């Protein structure tokens with residue numbers, strides 16, 4: 037089964053991410069933070085196989101826990117690997133709070149990163165993602181690999197760039213005719229900067245989300261049946277989409293449902309995984325509810341959540357997702373939702 041992404045609005049602002057090079061192809065030796073997890077061995081036969089399959093444009097770049105197979109160039113591949121390292125560190129700090137022990141995988145986690153959008157799209161489509169433009173990355177649960185596309189090469193971003201180019205040419209003509217174009221030029225620069233920030237945010241939030249799925253699965257922190265627990269699976273990955281906690285984007289989505297969109301009751305989000313399908317009309321709000329619910333459980337009942345993550349009870353699983361939830365955490369009613377809202381409102 038393949039994980040899919042929900043819609044994410046472009047134009048969100050996120051603190052800038054510093055890209056530090058860990059040294060090409062080498063684990064960070066002395067530069068590693070004290071207490072940082074030890075590097076994992078490289079699965080050289082997997083890397084070789086993948087490189088043969090992907091073709092000569094692709095190369096392998098390594099960070100201590102990830103193997104990035106990419107045609108995007110070393111700098112971008114390292115930036116992606118570093119993002120993965122940060123997600124991993126966050127998750128390893130988070131696990132003990134829930135009483136969970138992370139069990140490292142045998143090898144570095146593989147991430148495929150495509151510069152060529154059509155190639156990414158073809159792969160995503162084969163994995164069941166109908167609209168790659170809203171999902172520049174996914175975690176393939178079967179191969180346990182992340183697959184990412186370079187969003188700046190996607191049709192929506194290229195179309196926006198073409199619009200800007202057309203506006204620029206128009207302004208040049210007007211300037212040649214002696215018009216005052218300072219205001220228009222300023223607007224174009226702002227628009228360009230917005231697009232760039234939007235692209236970076238999409239990369240970071242989507243990539244971090246998918247990397248979180250990969251780390252949670254590979255370090256054995258999520259057992260049970262993901263299909264029955266989509267709310268938990270997604271809610272957990274969303275905790276790691278941003279550098280800081282709580283996730284400001286999801287928090288805003290939860291507290292201020294955009295006009296015309298429906299806030300989705302948590303009961304429904306837990307009971308019916310279909311509201312979390314990316315093509316569902318209310319998916320953005322359903323994701324926000326799942327994020328809020330998991331954040332609440334992490335903050336108020338971390339040990340119960342940890343036990344729940346270690347595997348479903350037989351009876352709970354047979355009775356369905358909602359019964360399984362309520363057996364562990366109590367009735368998911370209006371009272372419960374109000375308690376969640378109070379915690380989220382007070383979380384900043």
Ligand SMILES: [Zn+2]
Nearest residue numbers: 039040270273
């Ligand atoms: Zn997900």
